[in-house]
Amino acid sequence: MTTTLIGVCFAAYIVSALLYIVHLKVRRPAWRRGAFILVVGAFALQTAILGWRWWAAGFLPVTNLFATQFFFSWALAATYLYFELRYRIGGVGLFVIFLNLLLLASVLPRDPALPPLIPALDTPLFTLHVSFSFFGYAFFAMAFSLGTLYLVQRRLSHPLLPTLPQLRKLNEESIFLGFVFFTLCMLAGMLWAYVAWGYWFSWNIKGVWSFLIWLFYAGMCHAKFVRQWQGTGYAVLSVAGFFLVLFTYLGIGLLMSSNHPLE
Amino acid sequence: MSAVRLWNFLCSLKLAIVLASAAVALLVVGSLYMPSRPSLFGAMDRMPLGQWYAQAWSQQPEAVWWVPAMGILIILLGINTLCCTLDWLFRLKSRWRKTGEYLLHLGFVLALAGYVWGSFDGFRNEGMRIAVGQTVAIPSFPGHYLMLEDVEIFRRTPRAIPDAASTMVLLRGDTQISRYQIRTNDPLIHGSLVVVPLSFSQAAAGIRAQISGVGAVDLLPGAVFALDGGATLTIHDFYPWAMRRPDGSVFPRGENPVRPALELELNNPDRLIWRGWYFPQDGLPPELAEAGVRLRPVDLVYRPIGLFTVNSDPGAPLALAGGIAMTAGVFICLFSFYSKRARGDRPEIT
Numbered sequence: 028m029t030t031t032l033i034g035v036c037f038a039a040y041i042v043s044a045l046l047y048i049v050h051l052k053v054r055r056p057a058w059r060r061g062a063f064i065l066v067v068g069a070f071a072l073q074t075a076i077l078g079w080r081w082w083a084a085g086f087l088p089v090t091n092l093f094a095t096q097f098f099f100s101w102a103l104a105a106t107y108l109y110f111e112l113r114y115r116i117g118g119v120g121l122f123v124i125f126l127n128l129l130l131l132a133s134v135l136p137r138d139p140a141l142p143p144l145i146p147a148l149d150t151p152l153f154t155l156h157v158s159f160s161f162f163g164y165a166f167f168a169m170a171f172s173l174g175t176l177y178l179v180q181r182r183l184s185h186p187l188l189p190t191l192p193q194l195r196k197l198n199e200e201s202i203f204l205g206f207v208f209f210t211l212c213m214l215a216g217m218l219w220a221y222v223a224w225g226y227w228f229s230w231n232i233k234g235v236w237s238f239l240i241w242l243f244y245a246g247m248c249h250a251k252f253v254r255q256w257q258g259t260g261y262a263v264l265s266v267a268g269f270f271l272v273l274f275t276y277l278g279i280g281l282l283m284s285s286n287h288p289l290e
Numbered sequence: 291m292s293a294v295r296l297w298n299f300l301c302s303l304k305l306a307i308v309l310a311s312a313a314v315a316l317l318v319v320g321s322l323y324m325p326s327r328p329s330l331f332g333a334m335d336r337m338p339l340g341q342w343y344a345q346a347w348s349q350q351p352e353a354v355w356w357v358p359a360m361g362i363l364i365i366l367l368g369i370n371t372l373c374c375t376l377d378w379l380f381r382l383k384s385r386w387r388k389t390g391e392y393l394l395h396l397g398f399v400l401a402l403a404g405y406v407w408g409s410f411d412g413f414r415n416e417g418m419r420i421a422v423g424q425t426v427a428i429p430s431f432p433g434h435y436l437m438l439e440d441v442e443i444f445r446r447t448p449r450a451i452p453d454a455a456s457t458m459v460l461l462r463g464d465t466q467i468s469r470y471q472i473r474t475n476d477p478l479i480h481g482s483l484v485v486v487p488l489s490f491s492q493a494a495a496g497i498r499a500q501i502s503g504v505g506a507v508d509l510l511p512g513a514v515f516a517l518d519g520g521a522t523l524t525i526h527d528f529y530p531w532a533m534r535r536p537d538g539s540v541f542p543r544g545e546n547p548v549r550p551a552l553e554l555e556l557n558n559p560d561r562l563i564w565r566g567w568y569f570p571q572d573g574l575p576p577e578l579a580e581a582g583v584r585l586r587p588v589d590l591v592y593r594p595i596g597l598f599t600v601n602s603d604p605g606a607p608l609a610l611a612g613g614i615a616m617t618a619g620v621f622i623c624l625f626s627f628y629s630k631r632a633r634g635d636r637p638e639i640t
């Protein structure tokens with residue numbers, strides 16, 4: 028049942044992405060409205076699935092690979108909708124939808140069974156830590172998308188894409204929001220580490236890279252005030268930052284052993 | 291360099307970006323050493339950083355050179371942030387709208403100061419074994435003891451994996467200074483001290499025996515039994531795996547119940563009859579048999595035993611204050627970001 032419903036979300040996101048692409052070429056409001064309605068519908072269904080799983084498990088299920096990828100995909104959709112509702116970004120956020128599709132595609136073949144909760148994870152600090160981190164990652168993904176478009180737009184000056192100052196403003200906001208969530212993720216994580224292990228900073232590779240990401244984006248929150256780094260520099264940093272994020276989320280979990288395995 | 295220029299340099303935003311970028315680059319390089327040397331870097335969480343570094347530098351300097359370099363960069367960033375925050379504080383009247391940003395900055399400075407403090411002071415003990423009923427001294431914390439009163443296994447929900455709740459008493463000398471039921475994610479915290487449960491098991495603690503005239507009893511250290519005819523039998527000690535030296539003295543070999551032994555003392559009301567080690571596998575010592583003691587071992591007595599992490603980090607309260615400042619700062623920032631944007635307020639660009 029869960030898998031079927033996720034399949035429905037997947038299909039809706041695919042169709043909406045196609046409609047957004049068509050809309051980039053054919054500027055008819057109907058295409059865009061259709062795409063938007065599909066994203067809202069899929070997001071609402073995803074929210075319902077998440078809510079139902081939360082209720083059934085008695086805790087926010089973010090404790091195995093299936094659950095974290097599903098949550099990340101939901102956070103990406105929420106991030107996209109935030110920018111779409113506020114700034115009407117349309118196809119500009121397509122990368123985030125693609126990433127969302129990729130995650131859902133990897134979720135679909137997995138077993139959706141709810142795992143029993145191990146005592147170590149039975150704390151709101153863990154729930155906050157994980158959900159804040161995925162929201163942080165989602166905004167960093169959005170910044171990657173906006174940064175890439177900025178670099179494209181700088182070459183193309185395409186009339187259908189937003190202007191460079193618009194893209195820059197959106198990118199700065201995305202980085203700022205990502206940093207806010209990631210800071211909250213780190214704070215919850217530090218408190219959790221203290222009550223779970225008796226020390227609040229762990230020198231495992233994931234902890235070190237999370238601090239590194241935090242420092243990187245803290246640096247970016249300042250770089251926008253320095254003239255040479257505005258615009259292109261900032262866009263390049265947004266792209267580079269997302270590779271750091273990807274390495275921290277996937278690379279370390281898959282390639283190296285740490286106390287943050289993916290499953 | 292004049293004082294004003296030095297101050298401006300210390301408060302400079304560009305300096306912050308340079309330091310943060312250098313720290314990021316150095317951490318990328320440094321972290322590459324970590325996966326290939328798990329035993330070296332795995333010990334980093336088991337002791338305060340300063341203590342770890344002293345050992346690690348003497349063993350593999352080529353793999354840990356980046357740690358102090360990193361420390362210097364981050365401390366410089368902290369000083370930079372502190373100066374920047376002070377500079378803001380001096381001009382609070384005209385800059386109060388940036389309270390969120392500066393609470394965030396102050397929080398970072400406090401957390402960093404807490405980390406530096408905890409790296410050079412305090413201690414960590416991972417895996418202290420304490421059996422129920424046992425009192426043990428906390429290493430590196432003179433005069434302080436932990437006593438495990440009780441361990442209770444429970445489930446938070448019917449489907450949940452079981453957890454243990456251990457009632458722990460913290461003593462200074464003979465005085466109880468704290469008593470707390472520790473669970474996973476719910477440690478005993480007293481000042482800089484934190485006691486975290488790691489795992490639980492069972493350990494042999496004594497011998498269950500049938501004593502004629504007394505019945506079935508658990509022979510555990512500290513127990514005293516009144517026997518027929520007015521004699522008393524006192525249990526002094528128990529070793530699950532005891533070894534006898536050629537000179538007759540007995541020492542503990544390990545925790546596995548391979549060759550258990552009890553240290554017993556038999557007294558008449560007016561005199562000591564015998565004190566010595568009883569190995570059930572060798573039969574009752576002749577002195578006891580002659581004194582009329584009829585004792586038949588039946589089984590081993592097991593007791594829950596807990597493994598605990600007992601750490602002291604004097605910087606932790608400062609770091610917590612930093613964390614609170616950062617949390618407040620980040621929320622205020624979130625609101626002020628939009629209100630400043632709406633007002634078209636962008637900071638001076640350097």
Ligand code: HEM
Nearest residue numbers: 203245248301302303306367370371374388391395398637
């Ligand atoms: C690792 C340490 C630091 C962190 C985490 C940090 C974080 C932040 C954040 C999140 C903002 C808000 C940016 C925004 O409005 O989008 C900010 C703003 C700012 N930070 Fe930092 N910062 C750090 C160190 C410093 C240092 C060392 C300086 C000193 C030069 C500094 C100076 C500023 C200034 C001037 C602003 C702009 C405030 C405004 O006018 O809006 N920061 N910082």
